[in-house]
Amino acid sequence: MIGIKSYGAYLPKYLLPRKLIGKAWDFPVVPGTKAIAQADEDSLTMAVEAGIDCLHGIDPKSIDGLYYATTTQVYTEKDTSSFIAAVLDMRDDIVTADFTDSLKSGTTAVARAVDTIKANENISSILVLAADSREPEPATMWEYGFSDAAAALLISDDENIPISIEDTFSVSANITGPWKRREKDQFIRTFEVKMDARFYFESVLKVINSILEKNNLKPADIQHAAYYYNNPKMHTGISKRVGFERGAAQNGLFFQIGDVGTPMPLMLLISALRRPDEDANVLMVGYGNGADAILMKVRDRKAVRQLGKTRLGVNGYQKSMKQLKNYNVYLENRELLEKDRYTRKSSAVTMWRDSDSVLRNYGLKCKNCGAIQYPVIHRSCYVCQADDQLEKIKLSFKGELFTFTLDHLVGGTYLDTPVPRCVIDLEGGGRVLMNMTEIEKPEENVEIGMPVELTFRKEHEGADFINYYWKCRPVRGRPD
Amino acid sequence: MVRKGIKDKVAIIGCDATKYGERWDKNQYDLLFEAAQGAFGDAGITKDDIDAVWVGIFYYFTGLSGSTVEDILKLGGKPVTRTENYCASGMDAFRNACFAVASGAYDVVMACGVEKLMDEGSSGLPGFKIFGHPVFPTPSAPAMFSMAATRCFHEFGWTREDLARVAVKNHSNGVHHPKAHFRSEITIEQALRAPMIADPLGRFDCCAKA
Structure with missing residues (x-):
């Protein structure tokens, strides 16, 4: 039976209170907060985080594919799914594809993953990742909505699947907005938001009514509905016009996290799955130039709840979020302020050759004495000096600080100056030098022995190429 | 292999050094x-x-x-x-x-x-943009050494004041040397109050650019 075997999510550390936006531009104040990625994050790094959360306790080499959905591609030529598959240490005989250009691409990727598994005997599981980091134009109402996050669903054909996928249905619609031209627009544009709302209701109502009818279900038969929306009026509007039971429509994300775009329906689903009803019918709907509906059924409520306990998910990450005190930090993080930025050189050759360390977090273990060292460039053991006795070993994503300095001289943005340069002893061995991110007042809060987690980030964009690497962060609670 | 060494085989017959300082007028x-x-x-x-x-x-x-x-x-x-x-x-x-x-x-x-x-135009020691691994972090030179200080403080109980004594002694020596970059005494308090370069190394714990 094909269904959801695991899920994961990622929310960046910081929340921007909407009242700071209102204050910055003398706008009418809108309540709530929205999630804001840091300067060293983009949709790709957030998708990696959601993938790590989803694959907790699951061997990445056992998965047969990776589909990635976003409207905020970091490259327009060079796909992201194959890059993330490498970072997550998946096999290379897998299917990878990017689904992009529409906010419904997250649900489209889920539906196509189901089709791919059905159609191929040798493909039984696909990791679907959705992430977005959309840029609202400052001093527009878009700024209250757009936010940053990622979600992951592991779609698998398994005998004991916790949530089965019963059916999928899609509609297509040629809408006039919003849009963003490939090179000429820095920000998303639209003609008329009322017209956009009309398109939304048309497609979402049509896809929900169609899939219910096709499966002989009434709106009251749906216990949990996770559908995309970008303002609270749309949320209640859909619920009323479809006729869902009270409490069926999964809510709560917009006020706290904002309009996260492509991963929105997946995140609402993940929130709903924390406390699912027994044998619940679950509906997930994505919207954008049409809509997708995915009809699911809870098959093993205990197993679903267990997933919630062993993953950070939406809720786990929400717990460790912090509010920014300053709107300017947000502008600087998004590089919307002109500033002299520190750049380094890039090397395609090194990036490719050292990808076992740079991307997959491998080190070397000495067959002679057991010592572990990093990165995967050494030929001799640093403890027993034996030559050519080293074999590759996967290193842990957790560790504690052996020593550090706070560097005032090189690099850094508002939130990470001085830059904490950290020597980390990883759990199980391996001593690595990495920068720390998400640390406020490092003078007071960085200390030897503090536990840290590794997080995948942008290191620099020298030579107009994005160099990604691991950093460490104070623990956000990634499970053991 | 017999190690013979170079003892008594070589002598220094003359030496000199320029004055230390910013020397903008000289290349x-x-x-x-x-x-x-x-x-x-x-x-x-x-x-x-x-x-x-x-x-x-x-x-x-x-x-x-x-x-x-x-x-x-x-x-x-x-x-x-x-x-x-x-x-x-x-x-x-x-x-x-x-x-x-x-x-x-x-x-x-x-x-x-x-x-x-x-003459190169950067602040601090130049070069971190152009040498080293292109992806792994590139701490500044003071940052590399200060990581050892952080750990030593932790293991041996040394403090910033211990480092300050070195700076005070060095400045004191400079007073008497006509070619020294800085020719004034400093106090331990001054050394401790100096701006941070790379914690725990402050300005008096690091070489001035000369």
């Missing part, structure tokens, strides 16, 4: 010329008496080869070797010059070192 050639002339005078010889030169230079913008020496001293085709070994580049020029004399290959050689950091 690397001026500094090298000034130091070399001083050393020749100190030894009572001329440049015609030397057989070869070793020069320690680290940064490419100071000079990429031994020709930096030839360009200014006009030695007329004598062999010049550049050594590059991070902050020990000058030390290594001296060491290899000694070996050359001890081996009997040459009678009189000059070992020198030159760097013109101020």
